[in-house]
Amino acid sequence: MNSFTELCNKLGVPIAEDKTTTRLTFLGLEIDTVDMVVCIPVAKLIKLRFHLQPMTIKRKIKFKDFESLVGLLTFCSRAVPSSRTFWRRFYDVIASFRVKKPFFSFRITSEIREDVMVWLEFLKSFNRDSSIIGxxxxxxxxxxxxxxxxxxxxxxxxxxxxxxxxxxxxxxxxxxxxxxxxxxxxxxxxxxxxxxxxxxxx
Structure with missing residues (x-):
């Protein structure tokens, strides 16, 4: 950063000092360039728990709600390394439907429920941060x-x-x-x- 600042000074490029930051939001994820971590916003994790929790007791779920959950899991998984294993079954369910009607309800299998429980247990201790690997x-x-x-x-x-x-x-x-x-x-x-x-x- 110092080298970049010196170069800008030499070239006469103005820099707004009040706008430089080491923590920014990109594609919905918070990135810290000092600690070198990617962080999931609190609101996203709260929303994820909100969608996961009912699936532990409900017998059925609407296709559009399930699709929304899978999309949210996919987003959060960008900051959770090796998490694909625990939502792959969700994608298999979506792919198994030839006619994807939004308000169609289907049964929540025991396997899906187990994956939901794994996610909920993980989220209890997850600190939202994942290291950026070199x-x-x-x-x-x-x-x-x-x-x-x-x-x-x-x-x-x-x-x-x-x-x-x-x-x-x-x-x-x-x-x-x-x-x-x-x-x-x-x-x-x-x-x-x-x-x-x-x-x-x-």
Missing amino acids: LNWTDNDILQLFADSAGHAELGCGSYFNGKRVQFKWPDSWVGLNILQDIFGTPSYTFSTLYMGSSFEN
Whole structure:
């Protein structure tokens, strides 16, 4: 910032000192350039809880209300890393309807209700902030970390990190269950961290 200010002074570009800020709102999210965090506005979280809470006791929900909830979850998920696992089932429900009538009501399944409970429990302790991760740490070519999962319950997942390889077989108890539909892609990186975490240092 100092370099930018000096350059503007040299070029004679006027700067409104009263308008510079280290915390701004962009696309609905608050960004703090000092603490390097992205923050979800309080009003959005209150609205999210308001839409989630009734789903713990209601048997049915209107399609338009469900769509609104999914849109809100998608927005908040931009500041909640790895949260896609817990709203993917919601998208599957929307995609399953060929005719999307706004006032059509459908039954809330036990699986959807469980995901709602996870979100409500998470929101109890969520401080609204998520760290902005440096670009170098999100580039697989730099980290040399690659992982993938097989969607079939009788197979498994594997990962590669800087010359080291590891492979995992899905538990036999998962055969016949839809558990992979919910966590697909997540276990490979989780297991990699558990088994090769010490290699990630520095």
